[in-house]
Amino acid sequence: MSAFRRSLARELAHLQHDKGDRFLTFWLMPALCLFVWWIFSAGQPEQLPVAVLDQDRSTLSRQLIRLVDAAPGVAVTVSADDSKAAVDALRQRQVYGLLILPKGMQDDVYNGQPAELVLQLNSQYTTYASTLQRGIQQAVLTVGVAISADRLQRLGIFADASLDTVMPVQVLATPLYNEGPNYEVFLAATLIPALFQILAMVLTVSAIGRELRDGSAQGWLDTANGSVAIALCSKLLLYLTMLCFYGAGYVWFFQQLVPHSYTGSPLSIWLSFVLMNAAAMAIGVLLIALTRNFRMALSLAGFYSAPAFAYSGQAFPLVAMPELAQYWASILPLTHWLKIYNQQWLAAAPFAAATHPWLILLMILLLGSLIGFLLLKRSGFKPENWGAR
Amino acid sequence: MSIWQHSLHTWRLIFQDKGAILLLFVAGLIYSFFYPLPYHYEQVESVPAILIDQDQSSSSRTLQRLLVAAPNLELRQISNDPAAIQAALWQGDVMALIIIPQGFHQDVLAGRSAQVQVASHGGYLLAGSKALMNASEAAMTMGAAIRLHKLQSSGFSPTQAMDSLQPLQLHSRAMFNPKDGYGHSIVPAVMVLVIQQTLLIGVTLLLGRQAELKQLPGGWRAYSGMLLTFSSIGLLNSLYFFLVALRLQQYAQLGALLHLVVFCLLFSLCIAAFALLLGRLFQSRERGLQLLLVSAVPMLFISGYSWPAESLPTALYYLRWLLPSTAGIHGFVGINQLGANLSDVLPEVMALTGLSIVLISCGLWLYRSSGKQQP
Numbered sequence: 001m002s003a004f005r006r007s008l009a010r011e012l013a014h015l016q017h018d019k020g021d022r023f024l025t026f027w028l029m030p031a032l033c034l035f036v037w038w039i040f041s042a043g044q045p046e047q048l049p050v051a052v053l054d055q056d057r058s059t060l061s062r063q064l065i066r067l068v069d070a071a072p073g074v075a076v077t078v079s080a081d082d083s084k085a086a087v088d089a090l091r092q093r094q095v096y097g098l099l100i101l102p103k104g105m106q107d108d109v110y111n112g113q114p115a116e117l118v119l120q121l122n123s124q125y126t127t128y129a130s131t132l133q134r135g136i137q138q139a140v141l142t143v144g145v146a147i148s149a150d151r152l153q154r155l156g157i158f159a160d161a162s163l164d165t166v167m168p169v170q171v172l173a174t175p176l177y178n179e180g181p182n183y184e185v186f187l188a189a190t191l192i193p194a195l196f197q198i199l200a201m202v203l204t205v206s207a208i209g210r211e212l213r214d215g216s217a218q219g220w221l222d223t224a225n226g227s228v229a230i231a232l233c234s235k236l237l238l239y240l241t242m243l244c245f246y247g248a249g250y251v252w253f254f255q256q257l258v259p260h261s262y263t264g265s266p267l268s269i270w271l272s273f274v275l276m277n278a279a280a281m282a283i284g285v286l287l288i289a290l291t292r293n294f295r296m297a298l299s300l301a302g303f304y305s306a307p308a309f310a311y312s313g314q315a316f317p318l319v320a321m322p323e324l325a326q327y328w329a330s331i332l333p334l335t336h337w338l339k340i341y342n343q344q345w346l347a348a349a350p351f352a353a354a355t356h357p358w359l360i361l362l363m364i365l366l367l368g369s370l371i372g373f374l375l376l377k378r379s380g381f382k383p384e385n386w387g388a389r
Numbered sequence: 390m391s392i393w394q395h396s397l398h399t400w401r402l403i404f405q406d407k408g409a410i411l412l413l414f415v416a417g418l419i420y421s422f423f424y425p426l427p428y429h430y431e432q433v434e435s436v437p438a439i440l441i442d443q444d445q446s447s448s449s450r451t452l453q454r455l456l457v458a459a460p461n462l463e464l465r466q467i468s469n470d471p472a473a474i475q476a477a478l479w480q481g482d483v484m485a486l487i488i489i490p491q492g493f494h495q496d497v498l499a500g501r502s503a504q505v506q507v508a509s510h511g512g513y514l515l516a517g518s519k520a521l522m523n524a525s526e527a528a529m530t531m532g533a534a535i536r537l538h539k540l541q542s543s544g545f546s547p548t549q550a551m552d553s554l555q556p557l558q559l560h561s562r563a564m565f566n567p568k569d570g571y572g573h574s575i576v577p578a579v580m581v582l583v584i585q586q587t588l589l590i591g592v593t594l595l596l597g598r599q600a601e602l603k604q605l606p607g608g609w610r611a612y613s614g615m616l617l618t619f620s621s622i623g624l625l626n627s628l629y630f631f632l633v634a635l636r637l638q639q640y641a642q643l644g645a646l647l648h649l650v651v652f653c654l655l656f657s658l659c660i661a662a663f664a665l666l667l668g669r670l671f672q673s674r675e676r677g678l679q680l681l682l683v684s685a686v687p688m689l690f691i692s693g694y695s696w697p698a699e700s701l702p703t704a705l706y707y708l709r710w711l712l713p714s715t716a717g718i719h720g721f722v723g724i725n726q727l728g729a730n731l732s733d734v735l736p737e738v739m740a741l742t743g744l745s746i747v748l749i750s751c752g753l754w755l756y757r758s759s760g761k762q763q764p
Contacts, residue, residue: 020672024679032683039690042700049699075699090564092733093723109556116558123563124726126574127697130518133561144557151556167502168539169452169532171525174508176478176486183696186514191686198683206679213675295408295594298678302590303419306682310579311427316571317484317516320434325427339481342512349479389408389598389674 003225007234010223011207015238021210025203025239029246032195037253040188044073045131050097051078051086058106064117064143068099071135090120096128097121099136109147176347185261185346187315189254190338193276194309196243196250197334200277201301203239204284208232208376209294215386228377236281243277263348269340272354275361276337280305282368283333289375293388308334336360395606395614402595403618408674412591417626420583421634428572435463436520438485439474446494452505455527456487462523478510485509485520497535515571565641565727573640577726578694580630581717584656586685588623589664593677596668605669612756616661616749623657631725643728651731652720655741659713662748669755692718716740 015022052068054061069076078095080086086098098120105115119136121129145167211217224231251270255262283304288297309315311329318326318335329335336357343349379385390398403409440456442449457464465483477483488506496503507524509517566573599605606615631649636642671677690696691705692715698706709715720737723729731738 020676020679028680028683032687035687036690038702039687039696039705041702045697045700047699048697088733091723091727091729093719093727114555114558116560119559119561120564121561122727123566123569124574124722125694125697126566126569126571127695129563129569131697137559137561140557140559144555147556167532168497168500168535169528170502170504171521171528172504172506173521174506176508176510186512187690187696191690194686195683202679202682206675209675294675295678298675298682299408299411299416302678302682303416306685307420307424309686310424310575314512315515316427317433317513319437319516320430320432321427322429325429329427342481342510343479346512347479347510353476353479 003223003227003230004234007220007224007231008238010220011235011238014210021206024199024206025242029196029199029242030249032199033192033246033250033253036191036195037184037188037257040184043182043184045127045183046073047075048073048097048128048131049075049077049095050099050132050136051080051089051095052076053080053083053086053098053100055103056101056105060106060109060143061101064101064140067139067143068136071139073131074135074139087120090122093122093125096125097132097136112151182258182261184254185258190312190314190341191309192250193273193337193341194305194312194334196247196273196277197280197308197332198302198305200239200243200280201284201287201305202298203243204236204281205288205294205297205301207235207239208285208288208380209297212288212292212380212386213294213389215383217381217386218383221381228373228381232285232373232376236285240274240278240281243281244274247273247277262345264345265348266345268351269345272337272340272344272358272361275358275365276333279333279361279364279368282365282372285372285376286368287372289372289380292380292385295389304332305334308332311335312338314338330360331364333361333364390610390614392610392613392617395611396617397614398606399595399615399618402599403622406595406598409591409595412587412594413622413626416587416591417583417629420587421580421630422638424579424583425572425576425638428570428576431568431570431572433461433516433519433571435461436485436516436523437463437465437483438487438520439466439477439483440464441469441474441486441488443491444489444493448494448497448503449489452489452493452527452531455530456524459523459527461519481510481513484513484516485524487520487524500539565643573726575695576638577635577640577722578692578718579689580635581656581721582685582689582714584623584626584630585660585663585688585714585717586681588619588626588660589667590677590681591622592619592661592664593668593671593681594674596665597671597674597676600668600672601674607756607758609753609756612665612753615665616658616752619661619664620654620657623660624653627653627657631721635725641726643726644724645728645730648729648731649724652724652734652738655738655745656713656717656720659741659745659748660717662745662752663713665752666748666755669752688712688714689718691715694718694722710740711744713741713744716744 015025052065054065065076068074078089080089089095090098100118102116108115117140119133121133123129211220221228221231224234248270251266251273255266284301287300291297291300311325311332312335313329318329339357340354344354403413440453442453456462474486486508488508490504490506493503505524505528507521509520563569596605631653667677691709693701693709701709716737720734723734723737
């Protein structure tokens with residue numbers, strides 16, 4: 001048997017008798033992927049509760065309530081009787097918005113006076129607040145336009161073009177590349193790579209760190225005929241293969257799920273995904289080589305990768321971050337991969353447009369693994385560096 | 390040993406363990422400043438956008454002036470070459486396109502509704518909706534001027550004209566987070582997770598080591614002693630986060646101190662009981678780190694905070710309460726940001742109490758073998 005195969009067999013034998021590591025390697029990732037997708041499987045916020053305080057009790061107010069309830073994402077669940085109870089309901093999070101239809105609203109409107117409606121939003125819960133705001137604004141605008149048009153028509157002016165007169169300049173929103181907007185595409189499909197990045201580092205640090213902790217590093221090196229390069233490659237190949245496999249599952253799954261959103265080439269996106277995982281693994285090698293302490297390297301890997309999504313620019317754009325945060329973001333493989341995600345997979349840009357993030361990922365991979373390799377070779381196999389907890 | 394001695398013994402173990410100190414005390418300190426950093430400015434202040442003026446008329450220039458003046462748009466001049474625009478959009482240099490189509494001026498003159506197109510990259514939802522909001526406001530302003538002009542020229546007085554055009558005006562008021570800050574919304578929730586996760590990982594690290602050495606203590610006294618120590622650490626961290634860290638960084642504090650402290654106590658007890666349970670299940674020092682690092686992100690989104698609970702699958706809508714972080718996030722945000730008192734967060738208080746009872750019962754059962762493992 002060649003050194004490479006012997007070393008690989010040694011790693012497989014370990015997984016065969018270590019239940020925890022087996023779970024970590026084979027089952028954790030698919031379970032997490034399905035779980036995250038399940039969380040967002042509704043795609044869009046639905047039926048978010050809002051309270052209406054109807055002080056007018058008129059035909060108009062009832063019409064408004066009907067339209068607000070029918071607005072996308074909005075459900076009128078409470079009709080409040082007094083404003084104190086309504087604000088309590090807001091604070092107790094039974095509802096996330098309170099629409100107040102003032103007394104005399106209908107009379108005002110029919111007398112040509114503008115009526116002022118108030119929408120109080122729990123803006124601490126931002127997804128709720130923005131969904132409610134959008135839906136209710138639209139409903140109120142619709143009713144307002146109808147009243148305006150009706151009035152102008154009755155006055156005999158602009159009889160034929162009343163709607164255009166009410167809205168002389170209209171904005172037509174056309175979301176590119178993720179119509180909907182679909183949160184499966186915006187969040188689920190981008191959170192999963194963040195989890196891949198964490199797990200790629202954990203698996204790498206664990207595979208090497210375990211040998212240093214248990215003092216079995218010499219045995220590991222011996223099966224690889226004393227070559228650090230063969231020892232490293234044979235060990236990590238197994239984990240990279242698993243990540244490639246689950247990565248393919250991830251790409252296939254979302255491509256099937258929302259085919260009209262993912263217009264780019266799945267093959268190229270998978271290749272870049274493999275590269276991101278490899279880059280994260282390289283950082284893992286670097287961390288364990290630097291610390292030669294399993295526990296410390298895992299802690300650092302957590303610090304580096306666990307908050308990565310917040311820094312990645314997906315939910316909160318990079319341009320809005322302080323410079324220091326942008327620098328930190330630029331050393332995370334995830335940041336660069338998400339750029340490829342948005343550009344290649346969603347927007348179907350040609351490969352040439354993505355050379356920049358590809359090159360950076362390659363650089364992280366090469367630098368991380370090279371420095372990690374040299375450090376491991378220099379001091380990773382000295383018994384005095386083993387056993388650190 | 391008495392409960393106190395067991396508790397003291399646990400403190401001693403912690404202070405002899407650099408790894409545990411790092412996770413239980415230092416990590417929280419670092420995260421309390423590191424995590425909020427990207428959201429320092431709270432808002433997407435300026436969205437880079439391109440204006441494509443295919444009309445080149447006096448009307449389109451009027452709209453352009455309004456767009457330039459829009460608070461959150463940063464209009465960039467790029468050639469009208471479609472390839473260059475496409476490339477800028479791909480690179481993310483530009484997040485929205487505003488297109489004034491040919492015939493815009495004609496439509497305005499003829500009294501037809503003139504259309505403006507706003508296209509944004511759907512991958513960047515926050516920036517896209519900001520751009521759309523700003524463009525809509527500019528269009529509304531211009532529309533209002535046109536209508537006013539038209540009505541006045543048909544003999545209406547200016548006030549009559551204004552009133553007849555906007556019969557219903559909706560005023561939105563942002564409560565609790567008046568500037569609609571992104572960090573203001575997400576940071577307090579994530580802080581709850583940081584408190585929970587650092588405790589879970591720190592405790593499993595400490596107990597995992599004891600399990601390796603076959604020195605994991607058993608019996609109800611030992612269990613209670615450890616619960617006391619770990620709850621105190623949770624309490625210490627909770628108080629630090631909600632009384633010091635969030636205050637220093639100016640995240641609104643509305644909560645009444647007493648209500649906050651009581652909730653901190655409940656939450657700490659619950660996460661400590663959870664940690665003890667996991668500590669018993671994980672047999673080695675590093676197992677908690679390996680398994681729990683990936684769990685924070687799903688735990689945040691299952692809580693029904695950033696992603697509405699009403700949109701979770703029905704099963705998850707109920708199952709999410711099995712994690713202390715769910716009640717913790719809603720309860721702390723309620724007290725701290727919404728100014729709720731304990732009765733306003735009653736469901737969360739009940740959830741933490743119920744969960745604590747279940748977790749402690751399981752813990753007492755798991756740790757029942759008194760002293761068998763002691764050396």
